[in-house]
Amino acid sequence: xxxxxxxxxxxxxxxxxxxxxxxxxxxxxxxxxxxxxxxxxxxxxxxxxxxxxxxxxxxxxxxxxxxxxxxxxxxxxxxxxxxxxxxxxxxxxxxxxxxxxxxxxxxxxxxxxxxxxxxxxxxxxxxxxxxxxxxxxxxxxxxxxxxxxxxxxxxxxxxxxxxxxxxxxxxxxxxxxxxxxxxxxxxxxxxxxxxxxxxxxxxxxxxxxxxxxxxxxxxxxxxxxxxxxxxxxxxxxxxxxxxxxxxxxxxxxxxxxxxxxxxxxxxxxxxxxxxxxxxxxxxxxxx
Amino acid sequence: xxxxxxxxxxxxxxxxxxxxxxxxxxxxxxxxxxxxxxxxxxxxxxxxxxxxxxxxxxxxxxxxxxxxxxxxxxxxxxxxxxxxxxxxxxxxxxxxxxxxxxxxxxxxxxxxxxxxxxxxxxxxxxxxxxxxxxxxxxxxxxxxxxxxxxxxxxxxxxxxxxxxxxxxxxxxxxxxxxxxxxxxxxxxxxxxxxxxxxxxxxxxxxxxxxxx
Numbered sequence: 001x002x003x004x005x006x007x008x009x010x011x012x013x014x015x016x017x018x019x020x021x022x023x024x025x026x027x028x029x030x031x032x033x034x035x036x037x038x039x040x041x042x043x044x045x046x047x048x049x050x051x052x053x054x055x056x057x058x059x060x061x062x063x064x065x066x067x068x069x070x071x072x073x074x075x076x077x078x079x080x081x082x083x084x085x086x087x088x089x090x091x092x093x094x095x096x097x098x099x100x101x102x103x104x105x106x107x108x109x110x111x112x113x114x115x116x117x118x119x120x121x122x123x124x125x126x127x128x129x130x131x132x133x134x135x136x137x138x139x140x141x142x143x144x145x146x147x148x149x150x151x152x153x154x155x156x157x158x159x160x161x162x163x164x165x166x167x168x169x170x171x172x173x174x175x176x177x178x179x180x181x182x183x184x185x186x187x188x189x190x191x192x193x194x195x196x197x198x199x200x201x202x203x204x205x206x207x208x209x210x211x212x213x214x215x216x217x218x219x220x221x222x223x224x225x226x227x228x229x230x231x232x233x234x235x236x237x238x239x240x241x242x243x244x245x246x247x248x249x250x251x252x253x254x255x256x257x258x259x260x261x262x263x264x265x266x267x268x269x270x271x272x273x274x275x276x277x278x279x280x281x282x283x284x285x286x287x
Numbered sequence: 288x289x290x291x292x293x294x295x296x297x298x299x300x301x302x303x304x305x306x307x308x309x310x311x312x313x314x315x316x317x318x319x320x321x322x323x324x325x326x327x328x329x330x331x332x333x334x335x336x337x338x339x340x341x342x343x344x345x346x347x348x349x350x351x352x353x354x355x356x357x358x359x360x361x362x363x364x365x366x367x368x369x370x371x372x373x374x375x376x377x378x379x380x381x382x383x384x385x386x387x388x389x390x391x392x393x394x395x396x397x398x399x400x401x402x403x404x405x406x407x408x409x410x411x412x413x414x415x416x417x418x419x420x421x422x423x424x425x426x427x428x429x430x431x432x433x434x435x436x437x438x439x440x441x442x443x444x445x446x447x448x449x450x451x452x453x454x455x456x457x458x459x460x461x462x463x464x465x466x467x468x469x470x471x472x473x474x475x476x477x478x479x480x481x482x483x484x485x486x487x488x489x490x491x492x493x494x495x496x497x498x499x
Contacts, residue, residue: 071485
């Protein structure tokens with residue numbers, strides 16, 4: 001009986017927490033608080049890689065994610081494409097996740113609104129689509145890019161795409177940015193593109209997987225910068241000087257984090273009080 | 288027509304988002320329906336995508352249009368068919384051969400590359416002179432990396448009981464591991480909240496038009 005009452009109480013409390021969390025996120029979305037974010041060295045390093053690459057350089061952006069992580073990774077994709085286009089880099093998009101190719105199309109369409117007809121498909125960017133195989137595919141791209149991607153997503157032959165005319169292998173690529181939600185993804189690019197071919201690799205990952213990639217941002221430059229989650233996307237937008245979806249998300253993110261911190265403190269105080277009560281009851285019982 | 292389809296898409300999206308969220312109250316038929324539809328759609332999408340974007344362009348088109356130069360593709364095709372034998376209990380053993388080839392080649396390729404990137408480069412990244420940096424933050428950071436790496440690895444050294452002096456690096460290692468677990472938890476909270484922000488932003492902006 002007592003267990004049933006406790007279970008009902010726990011369920012009720014849980015529902016109240018869910019409701020409060022929804023409110024903590026929804027209210028700042030409707031009424032933004034104007035909280036600002038600051039850039040961190042990990043994001044600045046990725047920014048610097050793109051910033052310092054000469055105009056006209058061919059680069060790869062790999063869309064290794066699907067709609068489930070679009071909230072975190074799509075703002076990164078948009079910001080990185082915009083930065084690369086501002087620097088006049090030639091973007092070769094590809095995907096190691098089946099729906100990554102559509103994610104790339106959506107991101108290009110979004111950035112194209114700002115650049116208009118200035119950026120032309122096939123000349124300034126191309127979408128080569130999805131290829132299964134992870135690191136095996138990247139290795140094969142080191143031998144011959146055309147055999148891996150004989151056509152782009154619009155079914156245009158490799159040789160008829162102007163941007164790819166002088167690119168035979170991945171070794172001619174100046175940097176790779178992998179926007180990765182898991183496996184295959186950023187780890188394959190680090191191991192193969194950087195480890196085997198020495199190409200600078202930067203990464204954008206979901207916040208969950210970001211800690212696993214932190215050791216690669218090291219003295220050996222295995223990763224030339226890492227964007228972890230929505231916060232890093234907001235930082236990148238800040239470095240580019242515009243407020244996008246990620247920056248807008250920082251208000252609810254901050255409020256929700258404060259709310260969760262308060263819950264952690266409240267939970268710990270409750271546990272501490274319960275332990276004290278139990279201890280006192282034991283002492284009374286033992287005389 | 289396109290506008291109507293977009294509106295229907297947004298309403299369906301909102302319905303399924305709310306159906307999934309309804310699980311937070313308790314398990315219910317709306318949640319179950321949304322879950323089953325998601326599973327079914329994902330499986331169907333994968334099947335169709337695999338056939339039209341992998342099998343047809345990479346295998347069938349090449350075999351039918353230029354067999355002489357692509358006959359070698361018959362080998363992966365046969366291995367693929369052997370893999371499908373898992374569906375027949377009596378012939379299940381046949382699938383073990385392609386599976387063995389796949390595991391063997393994947394392990395060999397991954398081993399070579401991960402030895403370089405996860406072992407040699409990671410060790411090299413730890414062998415750093417902290418005093419080559421000018422900023423005190425970098426110096427302290429590098430010293431912490433060196434201590435953290437050594438003590439973290441020592442914690443997993445089980446051939447000597449951590450007693451007396453040997454207890455110190457082990458304890459320090461635990462502290463570093465605890466800090467890394469805390470950081471991982473923080474990142475996980477951030478990720479989950481980001482997903483909630485994405486969904487609520489969709490509901491409030493695209494569906495209800497409360498925000499512009």
